[in-house]
Amino acid sequence: MIYLDSAATTLQKPPQVAQAMARASGRLGSPGRGGHAAAMAAAETAFACRSAAAEFFQAPEPERVVFTSNATHALNIALRTLVHPGCTVLISGFEHNAVTRTLASIPGVRVRVAAGRLFQPDSFLCEWRDQLDGVDVAICNHVSNVFGYILPVEEAAALCRNRGVPFILDASQSAGCLPVSMRRLDAAFIAMPGHKGLYGPQGTGLLLCGLEDAAPIITGGTGSLSAQAEMPGFLPDRLEAGTHNMPGIAGLLEGIRFVQRVGPERILAHEVRLARQLAEGLDRVPGVEVFARAGLPHQAGVVSFRLRNLDVEEAGARLGQAGFAVRAGLHCAPLAHETAGTLESGTIRASLSAFNQNRDVEQFLMAVRRIARAAA
Amino acid sequence: MVYYLIVCRSLTYAQRTASALERAGITAHILRSPRSISQEGCSHSVKVSQRRLADALVVLNRVGLTPQRIYITDSDGSYREVRL
Numbered sequence: 001m002i003y004l005d006s007a008a009t010t011l012q013k014p015p016q017v018a019q020a021m022a023r024a025s026g027r028l029g030s031p032g033r034g035g036h037a038a039a040m041a042a043a044e045t046a047f048a049c050r051s052a053a054a055e056f057f058q059a060p061e062p063e064r065v066v067f068t069s070n071a072t073h074a075l076n077i078a079l080r081t082l083v084h085p086g087c088t089v090l091i092s093g094f095e096h097n098a099v100t101r102t103l104a105s106i107p108g109v110r111v112r113v114a115a116g117r118l119f120q121p122d123s124f125l126c127e128w129r130d131q132l133d134g135v136d137v138a139i140c141n142h143v144s145n146v147f148g149y150i151l152p153v154e155e156a157a158a159l160c161r162n163r164g165v166p167f168i169l170d171a172s173q174s175a176g177c178l179p180v181s182m183r184r185l186d187a188a189f190i191a192m193p194g195h196k197g198l199y200g201p202q203g204t205g206l207l208l209c210g211l212e213d214a215a216p217i218i219t220g221g222t223g224s225l226s227a228q229a230e231m232p233g234f235l236p237d238r239l240e241a242g243t244h245n246m247p248g249i250a251g252l253l254e255g256i257r258f259v260q261r262v263g264p265e266r267i268l269a270h271e272v273r274l275a276r277q278l279a280e281g282l283d284r285v286p287g288v289e290v291f292a293r294a295g296l297p298h299q300a301g302v303v304s305f306r307l308r309n310l311d312v313e314e315a316g317a318r319l320g321q322a323g324f325a326v327r328a329g330l331h332c333a334p335l336a337h338e339t340a341g342t343l344e345s346g347t348i349r350a351s352l353s354a355f356n357q358n359r360d361v362e363q364f365l366m367a368v369r370r371i372a373r374a375a376a
Numbered sequence: 377m378v379y380y381l382i383v384c385r386s387l388t389y390a391q392r393t394a395s396a397l398e399r400a401g402i403t404a405h406i407l408r409s410p411r412s413i414s415q416e417g418c419s420h421s422v423k424v425s426q427r428r429l430a431d432a433l434v435v436l437n438r439v440g441l442t443p444q445r446i447y448i449t450d451s452d453g454s455y456r457e458v459r460l
Contacts, residue, residue, distance in 0.1 A: 032387040032420070035408035043406070047391040063388050224386050227417030237386050 002360045003325045007145050007173060007302050007351035009195045009202055011325075016254040021201060024250035030243050032223025042246050049253040050236070056256060057175075057190065058183040059208050066207040066214075066239045067249060071172045072098040073217075074191035074207035077239055078168045079139070081215040082188060083109060087136040090114060090165075092124065092151055093339035094144040097332045099170060115339045119293045121152040128156050137188075138165050142180070143173035146336040146349060147291050148275065148302030150178065157185040166211075172196060175206075176259045177268040177300060182208050189214075197267070198259060199354075200252030203245050214239055262354060271301025271352045274361050278303050278350060281365040287372045291340065291347065301352035304342075305368075310375040312346045319348070322367045326350050380429045381421040381455065382436075382443040383409055390420035393441050400435040402428045413447050413455050421447075433460070 003011045024045065029038030031046045050062035059065055068074040075098045083089055085108045091099060093115030103109050112131045116124030132138070138160045142153050153169055160167040166188035171180045176197025182190060188211050194204025207214075216231050220241035225232045232238050259267065279292035282305050290305040307315050316328025329346045330337055337343040350364065384390035390406050397404035402424060408414075409421040424432045426448070436443060447455040 032418075040406070043387055043391065047388060047395075050388065062392060063386070224418050224420075225416040227415075232386070234385055234389075236388055 001323050001325055002363060004350040004352065004356070004360065004364060005325045005327050006196065006353035006356075007148075007331075007349060008327055009193075010197070010199055010353045010355075012353060012355035013199050013201070013251075014254060014258040016258065017199060017201060017251040020250040020254045021247040024247040028246040028250065030223075030246070033221075033243075042244070045246065045250050045253060046244060049249050049256070052253060052256045052260070053206055053208075056260060057208055058181040060182070063235045064182070064209045066209060066236045067244060068191075068205035068207050068239075069203055069245065070195070070205040071170065071191050071193040072205075074189075074205045075099055075168070075170060076102055077207055077214055077217055078189035078191055079103065079137075080106070080217055081211065081213075082137045082166050082168070085109070088112065088134055090128065090131055090135045090138040091335075092116075092128070092140045092156075094141045094146070094149060094151065094336040095139065095333070096141065096145055096170065096172065096336075097334070098172075099139055099141075100335055113335070113339075118147060118291065118340045119149055119298050121150075121298055125152055125155055125159075129159055132159060132163050132165060135163075135165050137168065139168040139170065141170045141172070142178065143300045143302070144333070144336050145173050145302065146331045146333050146347065147304050147340060148173070148299045148351070150174075150298050150300055154184060157187060161186055173300060173302065177264050177271060179264070182210065186210065194248070194252040194255065197353075198252060199255035201248050201255075204248040204252045207239065209235055209239075216241060218242065267354045268300065270354060271356075272296055272299070274352045274356055274358065275299060275301045275303050277358065278352075278361045278364070281361065282368060285365070285369050285372050287376055288368065291342075302349060303351075304347035304349045306342070306345055306347050307372055307375055310371070312348050315348050315371060315375075318371050319364075319367060322371075324364055324367055378426045378449050380424050380426065380432075380458070381407075381409065381413065381447045381449075382424065382432070383413060383419055383421045383445040383447065385419070385444050387420045389441070390422050393422045393436065393443070396435055396439045396441060397422065397424065397432055400431070402432050402435065404432070410455060413445070413457075419444075
């Protein structure tokens, strides 16, 4: 199988990730729950992972790095902390259901959408700026999981800062390949998965907290202030009730170390080079419509396309039968499809990672050509 | 042996404290706070030797890590809070 679904999860990981997870499952106890060797070894691993993430994302201190089970979990904490019934919230036109469904679940929230045109960051920023007045909270996706569109989040965050609007960044597709700096963005929260561009295992995520006073969405034991009825007021304990996913955290630490070793710039350059090869190749296939601007100036390693004579799900199934893992449909982001005008059809998405090679793209293009010819 | 316990508000805070001290060449060991001194239940402390407390406090002040409370061991094994 040639795996081109890294926007969902990176399947190929550095070998150190699985090795660390295997070691952890027999050796690491529960951090903060006991002073014995296994608990302390777990505490050391958790601290090493927090410290690595804090350094990588320029968080002020390791306490501001909270372990979650995925980016959706992290976004839920961020949104439920800042968005209250009746709030007005500004979002980009490329948000995932992790944001839109969560907002829809809070009564009376008024949502404004700064859409802009696909791959035109200036048009997005105009809409973002024009709609900021009277907004209580703003949330922006860094990279669209459907189209790979890189949104101008530093400018969007600066506009929020100037107006005193708390800013939340969804770094689900950017963490590990694009610069994500807590210090530069001055964000209230930054949410990200551990299992995508950070090459950790599934079941891991991170929430970087600019605000200390976050609202826990689950409560329970933390191994601290146990005689107190309420959750501790300090991070990370306040947001980490219950037993930690230590094999996951151990694996995530190795994933972050891999990204630091290779360098996010090199990973991004590699993915964009492959994405360019893919987009240019798809553009030459009769009957294929590819969503990319020439040279991919505002696009990461994700390419969406559709075939004129074939349903996207059918095309995705045929590609799957031919040995290619891609995702078809709406990608849990109907708003992004609405913004791009692809809500009715959906798209087929190919997404790349540090482990893909030129030949993966070449073979994929051959398969698309065959399927498009057969459908013509 | 007489030693000091620096009580920290969280395990992560204790880890940062111990890490800062170790970086400065001060041996620091994290342990669960004895129940008799963990007033609100379950906390972690950093243990430092008697002769290094002053150095430790200078280091912690420099890096902005504030000890919650500090205790010294008494000869009978009990703990007495140290007022700074």
